[in-house]
Amino acid sequence: xxxxxxxxxxxxxxxxxxxxxxxxxxxxxxxxxxxxxxxxxxxxxxxxxxxxxxxxxxxxxxxxxxxxxxxxxxxxxxxxxxxxxxxxxxxxxxxxxxxxxxxxxxxxxxxxxxxxxxxxxxxxxxxxxxxxxxxxxxxxxxxxxxxxxxxxxxxxxxxxxxxxxxxxxxxxxxxxxxxxxxxxxxxxxxxxxxxxxxxxxxxxxxxxxxxxxxxxxxxxxxxxxxxxxxxxxxxxxxxxxxxxxxxxxx
Numbered sequence: 001x002x003x004x005x006x007x008x009x010x011x012x013x014x015x016x017x018x019x020x021x022x023x024x025x026x027x028x029x030x031x032x033x034x035x036x037x038x039x040x041x042x043x044x045x046x047x048x049x050x051x052x053x054x055x056x057x058x059x060x061x062x063x064x065x066x067x068x069x070x071x072x073x074x075x076x077x078x079x080x081x082x083x084x085x086x087x088x089x090x091x092x093x094x095x096x097x098x099x100x101x102x103x104x105x106x107x108x109x110x111x112x113x114x115x116x117x118x119x120x121x122x123x124x125x126x127x128x129x130x131x132x133x134x135x136x137x138x139x140x141x142x143x144x145x146x147x148x149x150x151x152x153x154x155x156x157x158x159x160x161x162x163x164x165x166x167x168x169x170x171x172x173x174x175x176x177x178x179x180x181x182x183x184x185x186x187x188x189x190x191x192x193x194x195x196x197x198x199x200x201x202x203x204x205x206x207x208x209x210x211x212x213x214x215x216x217x218x219x220x221x222x223x224x225x226x227x228x229x230x231x232x233x234x235x236x237x238x239x240x241x242x243x244x245x246x247x248x249x250x
Contacts, residue, residue, distance in 0.1 A: 004214050004242070005045035005221035006235055007199060008228045011034060012051045012081070015065060017229060029229040036069045042235040044075060045250045048169070048223060050101065050128075051081025063095050067142035070096020078169075080127050088116045101169060103128040104142035107149055107156070110163055117164030126199075127165035127214060129153055131186060132173040138186045145173050157190045157198075165196065170224070177226065178201045179205025182213045190219035199223050207233060207241045213233075214247050215218065 006139070010017050010032045017029040029035075031182045036047055051062055051071060066079055079092050080101025089100045106112050106127060117125045126183035131153035138153040157168050170190055173185035182203045191198040197220030200213045213219050227233045240248045 002197070002220055003248045004219075005199075005250055006192075006238060007046045007048050007221050007223040008035070008039045008044050008235070009050065009201070009223050009225045010050040011225060012049060012062060012065065015062065026170055029194065029226065032065065033068055033072055033103065034158040035229060039235065042075045043239060044235055045221070046076040046078065047073060048101065049077065049079045051079075051095075059150065061124075062099070066092060066095040066097060069178050080126070080128055080169075081133050088120055089116050089119065093124070095222075099126050099167075101128045103130065104147075106160070107140065107142050113163040113165050114161060117166070122164045122196075122217055125165050126167045126169050127157070127160040128169040129156060129160075130171050130173055133183070133186070141173060152202050153186060154189055154193060157194060161194050164193035167197045167199065167220075168194065169199045169201055170219075175203030176201075178203055179227065181205065182217075182219075182222070183210040184212060184216050187213060187219050188217040191220075195227070197221065205232075207238050210238060210242060211245050211247065215245075216243070 012032055013209050016177040017032045017035055024241060076098045078101050079098035081102055083089055083102050083189055084105040090220045092100060100116055131138045140149045140151040140153055140156050159246055175183050180203055182200045186195040187200045190191040201223040204227055239249050
């Protein structure tokens with residue numbers, strides 16, 4: 001059985017780390033380079049860097065900032081936001097990223113998943129799915145959660161795996177920033193249906209929430225932002241807690 005991973009997420013806006021609730025009410029959470037350095041010291045397994053306004057502002061991801069973060073860390077580093085074609089992915093990988101996270105651009109043109117997987121290997125492709133429960137189903141949203149698509153999250157996740165995604169970053173918009181726990185139902189559905197790892201995202205507020213998601217779903221990783229940024233829970237404390245509860249952790 002693969003060991004579970006703990007992944008802090010740096011949501012970037014205007015060069016700063018920010019955090020919102022349900023994808024709105026954004027507030028400042030600090031300098032991304034300082035936070036990245038801190039998470040390496042604390043024992044994070046990977047880092048997720050998401051330029052959250054790149055797609056809405058129709059621009060590419062912040063390459064210079066990616067270079068600066070990559071120069072300071074020695075753990076796997078995934079970058080997303082504004083990556084619309086293979087050439088964009090090449091620039092991000094050259095800047096020091098280990099993985100590419102794609103969301104809106106993949107929904108618009110699913111072949112992008114295959115193209116990036118062919119260029120770098122599927123282990124480099126993270127398909128980010130922002131999903132919201134509405135009228136009896138979990139729907140896929142794009143453009144920073146501002147546009148509803150007609151696709152169901154489970155269907156899109158399955159298609160993404162077939163196209164070459166090596167991992168799914170599944171964010172529950174209903175739970176994002178609420179600290180009320182991960183959306184266990186959709187996380188369980190998708191992690192059980194796929195043969196690639198699923199990163200659970202949205203809702204982490206207490207150590208027990210990570211325990212729940214690892215015990216009740218087949219998620220391979222738990223991602224969080226504000227609880228780490230604002231020192232509500234430290235990564236060593238969380239990992240010790242999970243080990244005490246017999247969760248195999250990196």
